[in-house]
Amino acid sequence: MNKKAVSTPKTPVLTKREQEIFDLLLKGISPKEIAYKLHISYSTVNYHRDNMYKKLNVSSIQELFSKYIKKQPAGSVKNPKIGSKSKSKVFALDKFSIIFSAAHPWGWQYRLDPDFIYYDDKLKEGDIYRFTCSFISNVDLLFLNLNFVDTTDGVNGRCAGLWNSLTENNFIISDIKANIECDCSVLITVFKTASIFSIYANRFIFMTNPEVKDQPTLTFTKFEIQKT
DSSP states (O other): OOEEEEOOOSOSOOOHHHHHHHHHHHTTOOHHHHHHHHTOOHHHHHHHHHHHHHHHTOOSHHHHHHHHEEEEOTTSSOOOOOSOOOTTOEEEEOSEEEEOEEETTTEEEEEEOOOGGGGTOOOOTTOEEEEEEEEEESSOEEEEEEEEEEEEOSSSOOEEEEEEESBOOEEEEEEEOTTSOEEEEEEEEBOSOOSSSSGGGSEEEEEEOTTOOSOOEEEEEEEEEEEO
């Protein structure tokens, strides 16, 4: 039985950091684990991963594996581990912070690209997810919403600047007070299937009220999204 081995990209365009992340991804290490290993933030890993995908002309981890993992004689190298495939399919992060960006006229927003693709899955109509979190805000907020969106052109998985909602604008929690820990748990139902296997087609968008003048920052001590 043939095994698989990681190959080095044939193109010399990757930066040193992109090459590090490339090598770790092909070993089956998830983005959040890469952030821990390289002592950088999760968003920084996503930034370099997105740039790397563009340079290598791929749009998902599956394409990356298909293009750069070659079959070798038996016993050469062990198969890479491609994430967890537990039935519960939990996407979880350790303590981290998100800083919102202004998106006039809709308010403050933050985009998070989950690694659903590590489960060989995408958001599908009828799927139900439970979102559970604990966080502290630096400012008072009237509300916090979460939406799943597809931002691709639906053809090649590239980000097209579009915003196709896959769920309703899910209300998470209201009346958030600064520097006081908030806990919440909500069910989110997907009403439209993501167009393609791509991080750009399976995104989370956090939104909060536009009336806030100071830039909101949320520090999560618990963050889990589980397919029910």
